[in-house]
Amino acid sequence: MKIAETHLVDSYKRNLNYLRISITDRCNLHCLYCNPKGSKCKLRHSEILRYEEILRIVRIGIRLGIRKVRITGGEPLVRKDCCDFLQNLTQLKGLSDVSLTTNGVLLSHYIEQIAAAGINRLNISLDTLDPKKYKTITGVDAFDRVWQGIESAHQKGFSPIKINVVALNGINDEELADLAALSFNYPFHIRFIEYMPIGGTRLCDTEPLLYKDIRRRVETLGTLIPVARQLNDGPADRWKFSGAAGEIGFISAISNHFCETCNRLRLTADGRIRPCLLADISEDIKTPLRAGMLDTELAKIFFTAVKRKPFKHAEAIGPGDVCTRMNSIGG
Ligand code: SAM
Numbered sequence: 001m002k003i004a005e006t007h008l009v010d011s012y013k014r015n016l017n018y019l020r021i022s023i024t025d026r027c028n029l030h031c032l033y034c035n036p037k038g039s040k041c042k043l044r045h046s047e048i049l050r051y052e053e054i055l056r057i058v059r060i061g062i063r064l065g066i067r068k069v070r071i072t073g074g075e076p077l078v079r080k081d082c083c084d085f086l087q088n089l090t091q092l093k094g095l096s097d098v099s100l101t102t103n104g105v106l107l108s109h110y111i112e113q114i115a116a117a118g119i120n121r122l123n124i125s126l127d128t129l130d131p132k133k134y135k136t137i138t139g140v141d142a143f144d145r146v147w148q149g150i151e152s153a154h155q156k157g158f159s160p161i162k163i164n165v166v167a168l169n170g171i172n173d174e175e176l177a178d179l180a181a182l183s184f185n186y187p188f189h190i191r192f193i194e195y196m197p198i199g200g201t202r203l204c205d206t207e208p209l210l211y212k213d214i215r216r217r218v219e220t221l222g223t224l225i226p227v228a229r230q231l232n233d234g235p236a237d238r239w240k241f242s243g244a245a246g247e248i249g250f251i252s253a254i255s256n257h258f259c260e261t262c263n264r265l266r267l268t269a270d271g272r273i274r275p276c277l278l279a280d281i282s283e284d285i286k287t288p289l290r291a292g293m294l295d296t297e298l299a300k301i302f303f304t305a306v307k308r309k310p311f312k313h314a315e316a317i318g319p320g321d322v323c324t325r326m327n328s329i330g331g
Pocket of ligand 1: 074075125326
């Protein structure tokens with residue numbers, strides 16, 4: 001029996017053609033806002049989807065209209081044989097875009113293999129240009145390795161390279177303009193992300209920095225000129241400074257959510273299809289897959305998840321509202 005040629009359109013007529021896959025909940029960093037030191041509950045090896053299981057789920061997704069895939073984590077590059085998996089993934093017929101989000105620590109080591117695997121685009125997370133602060137935020141003295149990774153991706157010709165910066169009040173707020181200034185000399189897209197209180201990582205005491213505050217700090221460098229959006233653009237709005245090589249983007253999931261245009265599904269490291277990053281709703285696809293279910297039946301699990309996709313995530317996300325940790329969902 002064949003899977004019907006039906007696409008994943010949700011109750012609000014959004015066409016969900018983008019799957020973000022967390023291939024591991026493990027990370028070599030302990031970012032304060034994501035995977036703080038002492039976080040427990042690592043998934044057991046047997047709980048994590050095997051590569052061939054992920055590939056099977058993606059193949060089913062492709063038949064349901066998935067066209068874009070992003071590999072994330074945890075830190076995807078810490079998982080053994082990640083680049084072989086990337087190679088197998090990019091060879092699947094039907095995907096128009098396969099990208100990778102990484103913290104960059106292992107990037108220079110793997111850059112040749114990532115390029116050879118046919119990865120189109122890279123997002124690299126970097127919240128500070130100060131090596132000491134990098135250690136404070138991530139728990140690891142790895143700034144130089146990350147910068148080397150970014151340089152190696154740049155030299156290898158990846159384009160655009162997107163640098164993800166989570167804006168953290170009292171931590172990197174004074175540095176946002178310096179990070180934005182990278183766009184003058186490098187063709188990078190510097191994207192400022194509002195901190196999301198998720199997985200019990202709430203950074204207490206201070207109010208979160210929202211779009212307006214972030215933008216005000218960035219605009220101390222000059223006026224931002226809007227850049228026309230393209231069809232495949234994600235949630236970041238696009239801007240640039242006059243004469244700059246790169247761009248600036250803002251991802252305001254909290255203050256100005258982009259739910260009405262959300263085209264995303266997520267596959268968690270432990271094999272659940274999650275229709276909304278900021279809602280604790282998911283459908284287990286791993287158990288039925290391991291129990292021998294046919295592709296046609298597994299396809300129904302996609303549809304059930306899609307049916308449960310909320311129109312928008314909660315307006316105000318309070319501490320503990322979203323319990324699942326970011327590193328298992330993938331951000
Ligand atoms: N390890 C990879 C990395 O660091 O890019 C991929 C996984 S990480 C969960 C993906 C993205 O989510 C990163 O850019 C990270 O900064 C972002 N992120 C994690 N926790 C977040 C939070 N609480 N609020 C906003 N962004 C967050």
